[in-house]
Amino acid sequence: MKIGYGHMGTLTMVVELLLEELGHEPVVPHRPTRQTLALGAKYAPEFACIPFKIVLGTYLECLERGADTLLSGGGYGPCRAGMYGEVHGRILRDLGYNPQVIFLFPPLIKPYHFFKKVSLLKGRCSWFHLARAIRKAWTKLTFLDQMELLSQTKRPRELTRGATSKAFERGLTYLHQAKSLNEIIEAGHAALAELDQVPVDPAADPLKVGIIGEIYVQLEPFANHYIEETLGHLGVEVRRSIYLTSYTRHDVLSTKGDMSSRSLAMPYLNQKIGGHGQNSVGDVIRYAKLGYNGVVQLAPFSCIPEIVAKSLMPYLSKKYGIPVLTLFIDEQTGPTGIQTRLEAFVDLMEQRRAQTREGARMQTGSAV
Template identity: 55%
Template sequence: MKISFAHIGYATMAMERLLQDLGHEVIPPLQPTANTFSLGAVHSPEFACIPFKILMGTYLEAMERGADALLSAGGRGPCRAGYYGEIHQRILRELGHEPRLFFFWPPYQVPLDTLKKLNGLRGKTSWLQMVRYIKKAWKMMIALDDLEILSHRIRPLETETGATSKAFRQALGYIRQARTLEEIEEASIAGIERLHQVPQDPNREVLRVGIVGEIYVQIEPAANFFLEEMMGEMGVECHRSIFMTNYVRHDVFSRHGDLSARELAQPYLPLNIGGHGQNSIGDVVRFAAKSFDGVIQLAPFTCIPEIVAKSMMPHLSQELDIPILTFFIDEQTARGGVETRLEAFVDMIWQKRALRNAGSRSVFDRAKIPGDRGLAPVSSR
């Protein structure tokens, strides 16, 4: 079985390890590119959202590269992500592909179906061994998330632009090579050390921005113009609300989702409106409570849960006194527009912070605010 699956951020690597451990030939999914976007858009319903189109493109690219089986997971709750698997399958079939499909649904909803599919994936591996492999992949996922989180903290402090991203890529390489649990542990420590070696200015003042929104466009950097890298290099520490590990904890093995975010959203949006709409609201409240400088909402164009959440943002922004910027993401691949808005947003929250700190710092003093490296264009870095 030559199996492939959806590319979703750096967690992709953990999935690859698991499937290899189970003895399958893995066609590792490629990070989505402009080509993936186009391929997916051509073969998707026009009104489908961008995650759907990217996944479609990724699957088709995998089929071209010889895959004969696909693995994916469907969402839960009232959002069209729940139909993704079904529609993807039909489109693939219309195009003459008949891959073996392992589309998983939340295990508590369909326990038998989940077991059946796991059994299909298991091959000759014993159940016990499979559980061990899954545990190992889970450890790997945690290591990957830890590294990514650390890179978000270090990047705004780096003294040489791009050094953190370089170190991060090297650290990812360590994890990729790790095969056993011990090796993963070791690679994780080595990766963390590697990131700490990045020359930093620990005294630099940085901004803290929270990221909320739909899961795919949050986790997959290729879908959000590598927002966290761009922001990091502008001197902003990004705190993303969704990582693969917390998603698995909250939404795969529980029927409730991220309870804390849902609770925080109660006064504003007491209903689960599907997708991560309610989380977006709750996470804004959380970031505001932690005195963040701003929040960025990432939403696929036409995503209903995020549209509902967005309509509440002006009110939240005012009541909680936190600037919020929304990006609707579609097929555009030009970074220019995103960069312009991000830069303006960063300028704005610097001014807000300066005002809070000093009482009255005019925009002219901005060049002197530590941590601001806004004079060189981001795109030239």
């Protein structure tokens, strides 16, 4: 099968590897561009959220490049993302394409369905071969997560602006070329070494910001206007509430979701409301407890779970003493507006930190 799929950050090359291992021909999606979004927005319902539009645009680009099958992670309610695969399929059929569409549902929610779809993808490969392919993919994914974490630490400290991003891109090419398990491990270490060599200012004292919110706008840099890079260049060390390896462990394989953020959210929002709404509530509290200087909530415009979470933010921000900036993103969102808000948010956090430190200094001073 010639399989196309949505582009979501570093996951893209891992899916490529898996499909190749199973004997398919992956039609690897390009990084989304303004044209991708324009294409998606043209054929999507106006009030669909931005992940829907970008993914639709990507599907269309894959189909143009010869894909006959589309692969997508399916969701389950109550967030409408659960219906997105179906709606995508119908829109594409209306446009005269006739791809086979494969949705993978979370294995523990619909085990039989999942088994059937996996068997379809597995084709004539043995289960042993599949297990080996998954192991390779998982190894790659783990390295990619480590690279992202290291680049997030390095970026606000780098001496030459952009050096970290360049090293990260080089690391991606190493990992992309690596196909066997040994090659992947070797390339992964080489990529991490590449990032490690980026010269940093040892005296740098970056602010720490947690990025929370809906998964697609967190993981796809194009969707969030490269927020990690923007904040990094403003001297901020970021962490995301979602990394693919932890997401797979907590959200895909367990039906209970991420236990820690879920239990933290419980007193304020005691049920899953779809998407990452409940996670966002818990994540703010977690970052506050970890002593972060602020939180940026990323939400696709019109995303109900994130709107519900946002309505709790003023209360949580006050109660836990952590500034929260919510950014709603749609195809009309301009990079300038995001830049202005992020700059102001960084100023706000810097002032707060200076004030807290001043207060602490005064206190120890008077004690002496």
